[in-house]
C-alpha cells in the first residue's frame with residue numbers, strides 16, 4: 266500500500282489550494298511536499314499581493330473566469346480568517362488618445378466578465394481618487410484589493426492540516442519513479458509513495474513534468490520582477506493602486522504602484538530575464554539554468570520578434586539603471602524623484618513557453634499516468650488560486666475514479 270493516496274509537490278498557493286479542496290471533499294490520505302523549510306517562499310510569497318478582478322482578461326478564457334471568481338472568494342476567505350486585506354480599488358491611467366481608446370476596450374471586456382468599472386473622463390475626476398496621478402482619463406475598478414499573500418498561504422495550509430493533510434517541508438523532490446499504480450517520490454529526506462501525484466512545483470514544474478514524460482513541448486523561462494518602494498515620508502503620494510494602460514500583447518502589466526496591506530507603497534515589477542530560476546538579484550547567475558534557457562529553441566523564437574527584443578532591452582535597462590525605472594514610474598506619478606525610491610524585494614515568474622516561441626497566457630495543466638502537472642499558474646495565479654485549486658482537485662478526483 267502506498268503511504269498516501271495523493272502527493273502534492275509544491276507548497277505555494279496552488280499546491281495548498283488543491284490540497285485544501287481535496288481534503289474538504291474527500292477522506293483521501295494527502296500530503297504536500299515542499300523543498301523549502303517554509304511555505305510560499307517563491308512566487309506565492311514574492312508578488313504584488315493584488316487581487317485582480319479580471320477586467321482586462323479575454324472574456325471566456327480560464328484566466329478571466331478564475332480571476333473574477335477568485336477575487337470574490339479570496340475576499341471572503343480573507344475576511345473570515347482575518348488575513349490582512351485592503352479593498353482600495355485600482356486606477357488604470359491613459360496618457361494619450363490611443364490608450365484612452367484602449368480603456369474603452371478594456372471596459373467592454375470587464376463588462377463581459379461581469380466586473381464593475383467606471384471611466385473617469387478628465388484629470389479632475391482622476392484627482393478625486395489619486396491627487397498625484399498623471400493621465401487624461403482612467404478606468405477605475407473598485408473591486409481590486411491587496412492582500413498579504415504569505416499569511417493567506419499559511420492560513421490555507423493550516424486549514425488543510427486541520428483536515429488531516431501532512432506537510433513535509435524541507436523535502437526536495439529529486440525524482441519520481443512509477444511501479445504499477447504507485448509513484449515513488451524520491452526526496453532529499455527519503456522516499457514517499459503515493460498512488461496519484463500533483464505537480465505544483467512552480468518554477469520547477471516543467472522539469473518534474475518532463476522527468477515524468479509530460480509537457481515536453483513546453484519549458485519555463487524565468488522572468489524576474491523587481492520592486493522599489495516609496496520612502497515612508499512619500500507614501501501619501503499614492504492612496505491605492507495606479508496602473509498604466511496594459512499592452513494586450515505583453516504577458517505583464519508594466520511598472521505600477523501598489524499600496525500593500527502593511528502600508529508600504531511598492532513600485533514594479535519590471536520583467537527581466539532571470540539568470541537562474543531562483544536568481545532574485547540581478548548579480549546572481551545559475552550557469553546550468555541559464556544554459557538551459559539559452560539552449561531552448563522556444564526562447565529564441567520568442568525573441569525573434571523585434572518588439573520583444575525592444576521590450577527586453579527596456580526592461581534590462583530598468584533593472585540595472587534606477588533612473589530608467591524611476592522614469593517609467595514618473596509617467597504615472599510625475600512628482601516622484603529618484604530619492605523617493607528605495608530598493609525592495611523581487612519575485613520570479615515561471616513563464617511557460619511553447620517550443621514555437623508562443624507565450625502561454627492562460628492557466629495550463631496536463632495529465633500523465635496517475636498524475637497532473639500544473640505547467641502554467643500564470644499571473645494572477647494568487648487571485649485565481651481558490652477556483653483553480655478546486656478545478657484541479659475535481660479533475661484529479663475524476664481521474665482517480
Ligand SMILES: Cc1cc2nc3c(=O)[nH]c(=O)nc-3n(C[C@H](O)[C@H](O)[C@H](O)COP(=O)(O)OP(=O)(O)OC[C@H]3O[C@@H](n4cnc5c(N)ncnc54)[C@H](O)[C@@H]3O)c2cc1C
Pocket residue numbers: 274275276277278279280298299300301304305306307308309310311312313314315316317436437438439465466467468469470489490491534611612613614615639642643644645646647648649
Ligand atoms: C513578481 C510577481 C508578481 C505577481 N503579482 C501577482 C499579483 O499581484 N496578483 C496575483 O494574483 N498574482 C501575482 N503573481 C502570480 C502569482 O504569484 C503566481 O501565479 C502564484 O503564486 C503561483 O503559485 P504556485 O503555487 O504555482 O507557485 P509557487 O508559489 O512558486 O510554489 C511552488 C512551490 O514548489 C516548490 N518546489 C519547487 N520544486 C520543488 C521540488 N523539486 N520539490 C519540492 N518542492 C518544490 C517551491 O519551493 C515552491 O514553494 C505574481 C508573480 C510574480 C512573480
